[in-house]
Amino acid sequence: MISSLPLLAAASVASASSKSLSDICSKSIAQAALPSDIIQGITLDSTSVTAAVVTNSSVSSDFFPDAIIDYCNVTFAYSHDGIADDRVLLEIWLPAPSEFQNRWLSTGGGGLAINSGDSSLPGGIIYGAAAGMTDGGFGSFSTNADAVMLLANGTLNYETLYMFGYKAHWELSKIGKQFTKNIFGLSDSQKLYSYYQGCSEGGREGWSQVQRYAEEWDGAAIGAPAFRWSFQQTQHLYSNVVEQTLDYYPPPCELEKIVNETIAACDPLDGKTDGVLSRSDLCMLHFDIESTIGKLYYCAASTGPSGPFKLSKRQSPGGSSTPVQNGTVSAKGVEVAKTILNGLHDSEGRRAYFSYRPGAGFDDAQTQYNSTTGKWELSIDQLGGEHIALLIWKNGTTLDSLDGVTYDTLKEWMISSMQEYYSTLQTVWPDLTPFHKAGGKVIHFHGEADASIPTASSIRYWESVRQVMYPNESYTDGANALKEWYRVYTVPGAAHCSPNPLMPNGPWPQTSLGNLIDWVENNVTPTTLNATVLQGDNIGDNQQLCAYPLRPLWKNGTMDCVYDRASIDTWNYDLDAIPVPVY
Numbered sequence: 001m002i003s004s005l006p007l008l009a010a011a012s013v014a015s016a017s018s019k020s021l022s023d024i025c026s027k028s029i030a031q032a033a034l035p036s037d038i039i040q041g042i043t044l045d046s047t048s049v050t051a052a053v054v055t056n057s058s059v060s061s062d063f064f065p066d067a068i069i070d071y072c073n074v075t076f077a078y079s080h081d082g083i084a085d086d087r088v089l090l091e092i093w094l095p096a097p098s099e100f101q102n103r104w105l106s107t108g109g110g111g112l113a114i115n116s117g118d119s120s121l122p123g124g125i126i127y128g129a130a131a132g133m134t135d136g137g138f139g140s141f142s143t144n145a146d147a148v149m150l151l152a153n154g155t156l157n158y159e160t161l162y163m164f165g166y167k168a169h170w171e172l173s174k175i176g177k178q179f180t181k182n183i184f185g186l187s188d189s190q191k192l193y194s195y196y197q198g199c200s201e202g203g204r205e206g207w208s209q210v211q212r213y214a215e216e217w218d219g220a221a222i223g224a225p226a227f228r229w230s231f232q233q234t235q236h237l238y239s240n241v242v243e244q245t246l247d248y249y250p251p252p253c254e255l256e257k258i259v260n261e262t263i264a265a266c267d268p269l270d271g272k273t274d275g276v277l278s279r280s281d282l283c284m285l286h287f288d289i290e291s292t293i294g295k296l297y298y299c300a301a302s303t304g305p306s307g308p309f310k311l312s313k314r315q316s317p318g319g320s321s322t323p324v325q326n327g328t329v330s331a332k333g334v335e336v337a338k339t340i341l342n343g344l345h346d347s348e349g350r351r352a353y354f355s356y357r358p359g360a361g362f363d364d365a366q367t368q369y370n371s372t373t374g375k376w377e378l379s380i381d382q383l384g385g386e387h388i389a390l391l392i393w394k395n396g397t398t399l400d401s402l403d404g405v406t407y408d409t410l411k412e413w414m415i416s417s418m419q420e421y422y423s424t425l426q427t428v429w430p431d432l433t434p435f436h437k438a439g440g441k442v443i444h445f446h447g448e449a450d451a452s453i454p455t456a457s458s459i460r461y462w463e464s465v466r467q468v469m470y471p472n473e474s475y476t477d478g479a480n481a482l483k484e485w486y487r488v489y490t491v492p493g494a495a496h497c498s499p500n501p502l503m504p505n506g507p508w509p510q511t512s513l514g515n516l517i518d519w520v521e522n523n524v525t526p527t528t529l530n531a532t533v534l535q536g537d538n539i540g541d542n543q544q545l546c547a548y549p550l551r552p553l554w555k556n557g558t559m560d561c562v563y564d565r566a567s568i569d570t571w572n573y574d575l576d577a578i579p580v581p582v583y
């Protein structure tokens with residue numbers, strides 16, 4: 001089954017290869033392979049072990065190619081000595097010995113989850129890796145960190161905070177890798193390649209490992225990481241505060257029309273009119289959003305979640321129904337959109353943060369319909385509200401109102417929670433020298449139309465690493481030196497950790513984990529990142545993604561990756577409202 005993947009030269013296969021899956025998959029074999037003394041202060045619970053063979057399982061994902069896989073599903077628990085009622089669950093999938101290619105894969109979560117159910121684990125099996133996930137000690141694989149973050153009002157569960165921040169993933173990789181070596185009979189001197197894959201919060205978790213545990217990783221494939229936490233989570237509220245400040249709550253259809261018009265107008269600027277806005281930088285330089293004023297919009301009535309942004313993570317209370325939305329784009333609506341895209345500035349006009357790219361959805365700005373008043377009203381972004389209620393105020397998980405909240409309030413929340421969570425959640429430590437010295441590689445990508453984590457957030461981090469690690473090099477020399485081991489790619493038209501229904505012809509880097517493995521093990525540099533159109537009329541088409549700072553430009557149907565200083569400048573911001581460096 002795995003044979004459909006061309007990239008991987010047959011790796012040295014352990015002597016276990018003559019064994020079958022069932023030869024390595026039983027409770028007693030797994031119990032015997034539990035690594036003792038791997039981490040000080042941890043006790044593995046041998047009685048908790050389960051192991052079962054799973055065959056012929058069809059898997060499909062945006063993060064690895066479709067496959068039918070066989071594996072051994074192992075679970076077990078451990079505890080931290082000295083903590084009452086502590087129990088951390090791990091789930092590890094093992095490939096058949098004949099398919100094992102001396103690889104480990106750690107997988108992460110999204111939102112406030114530390115895993116993605118088992119939806120990320122097949123990527124490991126497909127690429128001949130044992131793959132693991134953790135429940136962080138939160139109670140079950142489906143319990144998110146926020147459910148157990150508050151011990152009492154005013155008191156965080158600091159073990160949960162640190163486990164979520166970075167500790168649980170470190171433990172997963174230490175325990176999981178030694179367990180894998182034991183199962184497959186690898187000696188201490190035999191190399192077990194170690195990889196991480198995750199997107200969004202899972203991307204932040206990946207960076208938490210790369211930044212801290214250089215020796216643990218050979219490579220990481222990271223999408224749209226939710227790092228720079230205090231800024232990222234607070235900025236989710238910025239769109240709402242714009243609406244409140246300008247006292248205009250746009251019907252979702254009006255904002256979607258602005259998005260559609262932006263896409264249509266900026267699509268050709270990249271040299272290829274294909275419905276995909278691949279150059280948001282040229283769009284920022286050449287498109288005037290005010291040209292959308294007066295355009296007719298229409299959205300049919302719906303009984304589902306309100307508005308057109310059905311992909312939004314936002315809670316839609318009770319799936320309320322919405323009326324037909326029919327009107328023209330207003331000057332007020334455009335003012336809201338323009339102010340959102342301009343990013344957070346304080347009352348003195350200084351920049352505190354940045355926002356999404358033109359062409360991205362306005363998910364954070366989504367309003368809710370009140371059938372009593374017949375008006376669209378404020379709907380507080382759930383992730384943003386939770387950051388304030390749970391991690392700043394420590395007395396709940398939702399924010400009930402934004403009364404009195406101004407742009408300055410948002411700035412203060414960004415700064416105060418940066419200080420408070422600098423060592424746990426912030427996750428933008430810019431000096432990766434130990435990781436680089438250990439030979440590590442990172443493939444980092446981000447949808448250019450991400451509506452949940454600003455694309456420029458990933459660019460800012462890459463630029464921070466460049467400045468910190470290559471301070472004496474010219475821009476080009478530093479960028480080229482960094483690109484030898486850490487590359488960041490923007491994904492034309494793509495949404496948050498997924499392809500974008502509004503730009504169906506856009507590509508998605510579905511094989512990024514395989515490309516990372518090829519880079520690490522076979523020195524195949526992903527000069528451009530392999531990507532595939534996963535929906536629409538061109539489904540299956542192959543496209544290549546340019547590595548920043550190069551930008552895609554089509555001439556006569558052929559794409560080049562070009563250097564364009566004015567475009568690069570649209571990605572970088574001076575956060576002069578923040579009194580300390582923001583990496």
Ligand SMILES: *[C@@H]1O[C@H](CO)[C@@H](O)[C@H](O)[C@H]1NC(C)=O
Pocket residue numbers: 055056
């Ligand atoms: C695997 O699944 C396919 C299609 O679902 C089925 O035809 C085949 O018999 C299955 N093979 C085994 C060994 O279960």
Ligand SMILES: *[C@@H]1O[C@H](CO)[C@@H](O)[C@H](O)[C@H]1NC(C)=O
Pocket residue numbers: 050054073074075118
């Ligand atoms: C793996 O094993 C655990 C524990 O028995 C079980 O809860 C889970 O559903 C299994 N997953 C799969 C995909 O078989």
Ligand SMILES: *[C@@H]1O[C@H](CO)[C@@H](O)[C@H](O)[C@H]1NC(C)=O
Pocket residue numbers: 150151152153395396
């Ligand atoms: C915190 O206080 C709120 C409001 O009084 C209450 O509803 C909630 O249950 C309390 N939470 C905890 C964890 O004690």
Ligand SMILES: *[C@@H]1O[C@H](CO)[C@@H](O)[C@H](O)[C@H]1NC(C)=O
Pocket residue numbers: 253254256257260297298299501502503
């Ligand atoms: C925006 O474009 C999509 C197709 O790409 C369409 O389904 C949707 O109705 C459009 N929205 C508006 C408000 O025109």
Ligand SMILES: *[C@@H]1O[C@H](CO)[C@@H](O)[C@H](O)[C@H]1NC(C)=O
Pocket residue numbers: 298326327
């Ligand atoms: C939308 O409004 C315009 C102008 O009021 C009207 O001409 C048109 O018929 C309406 N369309 C629908 C589908 O209601």
Ligand SMILES: *[C@@H]1O[C@H](CO)[C@@H](O)[C@H](O)[C@H]1NC(C)=O
Pocket residue numbers: 370371372373
């Ligand atoms: C709708 O508006 C009415 C009148 O202002 C208000 O009492 C009610 O709480 C609102 N409904 C919702 C769901 O916000």
Ligand SMILES: *[C@@H]1O[C@H](CO)[C@@H](O)[C@H](O)[C@H]1NC(C)=O
Pocket residue numbers: 393395396
């Ligand atoms: C939570 O704490 C904040 C800040 O102290 C306070 O303003 C708010 O009313 C509290 N909320 C609840 C539900 O207790």
Ligand SMILES: *[C@@H]1O[C@H](CO)[C@@H](O)[C@H](O)[C@H]1NC(C)=O
Pocket residue numbers: 469470471472
């Ligand atoms: C950069 O140059 C300064 C001044 O010459 C020197 O002290 C420093 O070590 C250099 N840094 C690096 C990373 O080469």
Ligand SMILES: *[C@@H]1O[C@H](CO)[C@@H](O)[C@H](O)[C@H]1NC(C)=O
Pocket residue numbers: 006007511514515530531532533540541542543
């Ligand atoms: C690149 O993606 C295409 C599909 O677009 C796939 O067929 C091919 O195997 C991938 N190549 C590599 C090296 O991953």
Ligand SMILES: *[C@@H]1O[C@H](CO)[C@@H](O)[C@H](O)[C@H]1NC(C)=O
Pocket residue numbers: 556
């Ligand atoms: C553009 O492409 C067409 C068709 O492939 C070809 O005939 C033409 O020579 C190309 N023009 C240039 C300037 O490359």
Ligand SMILES: [Ca+2]
Pocket residue numbers: 266267268269270271272273274275276277278
């Ligand atoms: Ca285009």
